[in-house]
Amino acid sequence: MPSALSVRPIGTTFEVFCAFLKLGLTSFGGPIAHLGYFRDELVVRRKWIDEKGYGDLVALCQFLPGPASSQVGFALGLLRAGFPGALAAWAAFTLPSAAILVAFAFGAGIFGGTVGDGVIHGLKVVAVAIVAQAVWGMARNLCPDRARASIALAAVLVVILVGGSTGQIGAIVAGGLAGLLLCREPVSRIEGELRFGVPKWLGLFCLVAFVVLLLALPVLRGFISWQGVTTADAFYRAGALVFGGGHVILPLLETEVVQTGWVSADQFLAGYGMAQAIPGPLSAFAAYLGAILQPPPNGFAGAVIALVFVFLPGFLLLVGALPLWDEFRTKPNAQAAIRGANAAVVGILGAALYSPVWTSAIIGTYEFALALTCFVLLTVWQTPPWLVVAISACGGLAIGLTGST
Incomplete structure (x- = not known):
């Protein structure tokens, strides 16, 4: 019997907000771990949805661009309490991490001298280990054969040769087209169905709105000199291209805010390292960048x-x-294209691992040793990311105090 989901709200917005606030305060470990927390809290304990329905929902959100764990949370809030519940789920899950990162943005300016510089440098070094872990894990899952490994390599070359957002978008589009030719596999039978009761007209409206904003915001920034429109365009474009996991947002945002001079590379990597130490979605990193970018707002x-x-x-x-x-x-065709696009995303993230992550953080043998230690802690010892971040911050402080390189 297929699993069916129907959007007949049976809970309250307040109930959804409380459930997701608990998750937003306790869900460490990145998007895959978040999906495990969601399952334990909302499928097993609260029984908002059955296992088949949840698996089907996760499959949809993994397929689409966007932050998968936040999309799953949004959909579960929609299922439980309609669109007010969906917004409550997003706000409650996202705001704790966003608030911490904004507070860090306001407080980062007080870090100065040897101690402050050492801690910030440790946050930059841990970003090397975390991105390397993401590249390694995504490559194993999304590039398991020669065809997809080759697409990932080609994406690296496109990003290097073309550069900027044009290179990244071109790599994803080319990866999708290559997937149509090279990544065709037998389509396995898929169980379950998603029936949220969202009318087709509303779905079509949202798809049209997605495209209109993607095309209109760059035009508006040419006519409106206010930086707020430019910021909205940059972050919307980055969010529209997040395939394959939350870490993919790193190179997309780096292109938009570092290469434009809005945020320095040091500020960017320090905030990214801090984002690993707190619960909630990695995309909340955007709040930190929005708080520190120049010019205003x-x-x-x-x-x-x-x-x-x-x-x-x-x-x-x-x-x-x-x-x-x-x-x-x-x-x-849809499945083949998404396989190719996901492989290209691995290449984009791999290129970002070298520049700006590696080149900005690894300036000597001690930094290399610290990054390697963090990588082993994450991948072999399965140490919680927040603890690895703390260790790296202390390591950066030690390097700064001793003056080692």
Whole structure:
């Protein structure tokens, strides 16, 4: 009997908010770990959805661009309490980490001298280990054969030769086209169905809105000189291209805020390292960047603009896909294209591992040894990321105090 999901709200917005606030305060470990927390709390304990339905929902969100764990949370809030519940789920899961990162952005300026510089450098070094772990894990899962490994390598070359957001978008598009030719596999029978009760007209409206914003925001920034529009465009475009996991947002945001001079490479990597030490979605890193970028609006206003627009495209695509998913996901061409696009994403993240992550953080043998230690702790010892971040911060402080390189 297939699993069926129907959006007839049976809970309250407050109930959803409380459930996701607990998850937002306790869900460490990245998007895959978040999905495990969601299952334990909402499938096993609260029984908001059955196992088959949850698996089907996860498959949809993994298929679409966007932050997968936040999309799953949004959909579960939608299932439980309608669209108010969906917004409550996103806010409760995201705001704790966003608030911590904004506080760090405001407080980062007080870090100075040898101690402050050492801690910040340790946060930059741990980013090397975390991104390397992400590349390794994603390569094993998304590039298991010669064809997809070759697509990933080609994506690295495209990013290096073309550069900027054009290179990244071109690599993903080329990866999808290559997937149509090289990644065709027998389509396995897919159990379950998603029936959220979202009307097709609303789904179509959201898909059109997604495309219109993607195309119109770059045009608007040419006519409106206000930096807020430029910021919205940059973060919306980054959020629209997050395939394959939360870490993929790193190179996309680096292109938008570091290469434009809005944020320094040191600030960027320090904030990214800090984002690993706290619970909640990695995409909340956008709030930190919005708070510190120059020129204004920054601070609280910049954080809100960045946070909303980095999540908006993923949610528009999710609502747009819900009425069409059961038919679309069985198409061989769709599955082949997404395999190729995911392989290209591995290449994009691999290129970012070298520049700016490695080149900005590894400036001597001691930094290399610290990064390698963090990598082994993460991959072999399965140490919690927050603890690895703390260890690296202490290591960076020790390197700074001794003056070692």
